[in-house]
Amino acid sequence: MQTNLADWIKNTPEGEEADSILRKCVHCGFCLATCPTYNLLGDELESPRGRIYLMKQVMEGEPVTAKTQLHLDRCLTCRSCESTCPSGVQYGRLIDIGRELVERKVGRSTGEGFKRRVLKNLLPQTALFSAGLAAGRMVKGMLPTSLAAKITAHRDAGETPAPHHARRMLVLAGCVQPAMAPSINAATARVLDRLGISLFTAAEAGCCGAIPHHLNDPHESHQYIKRNIDAWWPHIEAGAEAIVVTASGCGTMVAEYGHILRNDAAYAEKAQRVSDLFRDVSQVIAAESPALSTLLAARQPANSRIAFHSPCSLQHGLKIRGVVEGLLRDAGYELSAVPDGHFCCGSAGTYSILQPELSKQLLANKVKALESGAPMLVATANIGCLAHIEAGLNASSKIPIRHWIELIDERLAQPG
Ligand code: SF4
Numbered sequence: 001m002q003t004n005l006a007d008w009i010k011n012t013p014e015g016e017e018a019d020s021i022l023r024k025c026v027h028c029g030f031c032l033a034t035c036p037t038y039n040l041l042g043d044e045l046e047s048p049r050g051r052i053y054l055m056k057q058v059m060e061g062e063p064v065t066a067k068t069q070l071h072l073d074r075c076l077t078c079r080s081c082e083s084t085c086p087s088g089v090q091y092g093r094l095i096d097i098g099r100e101l102v103e104r105k106v107g108r109s110t111g112e113g114f115k116r117r118v119l120k121n122l123l124p125q126t127a128l129f130s131a132g133l134a135a136g137r138m139v140k141g142m143l144p145t146s147l148a149a150k151i152t153a154h155r156d157a158g159e160t161p162a163p164h165h166a167r168r169m170l171v172l173a174g175c176v177q178p179a180m181a182p183s184i185n186a187a188t189a190r191v192l193d194r195l196g197i198s199l200f201t202a203a204e205a206g207c208c209g210a211i212p213h214h215l216n217d218p219h220e221s222h223q224y225i226k227r228n229i230d231a232w233w234p235h236i237e238a239g240a241e242a243i244v245v246t247a248s249g250c251g252t253m254v255a256e257y258g259h260i261l262r263n264d265a266a267y268a269e270k271a272q273r274v275s276d277l278f279r280d281v282s283q284v285i286a287a288e289s290p291a292l293s294t295l296l297a298a299r300q301p302a303n304s305r306i307a308f309h310s311p312c313s314l315q316h317g318l319k320i321r322g323v324v325e326g327l328l329r330d331a332g333y334e335l336s337a338v339p340d341g342h343f344c345c346g347s348a349g350t351y352s353i354l355q356p357e358l359s360k361q362l363l364a365n366k367v368k369a370l371e372s373g374a375p376m377l378v379a380t381a382n383i384g385c386l387a388h389i390e391a392g393l394n395a396s397s398k399i400p401i402r403h404w405i406e407l408i409d410e411r412l413a414q415p416g
Pocket residue numbers: 034035036037038046047048051074075076077078079080081082091
């Protein structure tokens with residue numbers, strides 16, 4: 001695609017990056033078939049190619065309107081289009097740049113701005129979010145159905161083994177996950193402990209920065225990123241082998257720290273080191289699969305049929321495909337087919353709150369697809385998808401949903 005960026009953006013780091021991405025797009029339209037919003041709305045401007053064209057117009061100095069902003073807002077940043085694109089267009093990076101530029105030019109209405117500020121300030125604060133969630137659980141029966149559906153059931157963490165192995169890995173605690181499902185990181189610590197690896201958190205680390213990042217607030221997002229780097233750095237210097245992330249949505253963010261802070265003289269190098277050390281929990285477990293297979297061989301087969309929902313952040317963002325499925329099969333689970341598994345469930349960070357109608361349609365389609373193979377249980381790899389799909393399943397078949405690492409933990413907890 002030929003470009004002629006306006007002077008105000010041409011020689012900026014964002015302008016140069018956007019220009020090189022735009023130039024790769026050859027308008028072929030292959031990405032349209034796998035875009036969930038195009039699939040639902042059938043409008044070119046709700047497709048990757050249409051949005052790319054809109055962002056090009058903005059960067060070439062054409063007038064920007066609230067309608068442009070709406071088309072970009074409706075994008076889930078699921079990056080399904082990246083998986084399909086034969087030209088390697090890094091759409092995820094382009095939409096981050098495009099949204100921020102449009103936000104600066106168009107702004108937000110008072111109501112919309114308030115909603116976004118609440119999300120930005122509430123979700124990353126674990127203590128505040130935990131208190132809100134606990135209060136919500138107490139009055140769940142009195143809340144409107146749509147709000148009550150978002151309140152997840154309490155999940156016991158169980159015991160976390162004390163670190164005692166020579167092999168040590170950091171784990172991202174995150175922000176909403178410790179409040180909603182502390183069982184996920186605890187299960188990960190137990191599984192890794194059996195594999196001879198101690199998992200530990202750094203006290204000062206918290207939100208990965210994805211929430212403000214996707215709400216177009218790079219300044220705040222960078223503060224969270226730098227706080228995590230500062231918290232992890234002494235442990236990295238002391239030999240922590242990896243930074244493990246159990247929510248694939250947060251993982252895509254940590255994997256990008258090096259890129260996001262590449263122009264920050266004080267943090268660029270450290271941020272890249274953190275990204276290099278990042279591992280999704282599936283990558284860590286897959287690397288230990290011979291030892292895991294030996295442990296599992298001593299247990300009874302799982303003997304149950306499950307459906308795996310691969311989050312967009314896992315399959316399109318991190319490009320990790322088939323790894324979790326392989327681990328679950330090795331653990332003795334039969335995996336049922338999930339039609340249109342490349343489509344987003346509609347959770348997408350804060351999307352389910354900011355674009356509720358589209359999100360609901362995507363959730364209904366996802367629940368139907370997951371239930372179609374008659375599984376006894378659904379497994380996934382990201383807390384946002386887990387909570388969102390749980391609400392959909394609860395309103396339908398009531399099939400339970402878990403993080404896949406909890407299933408491996410349960411299998412290993414059986415007597416050997
Ligand atoms: S990121 Fe997802 S919703 Fe957005 S344009 Fe690409 S495929 Fe469509």
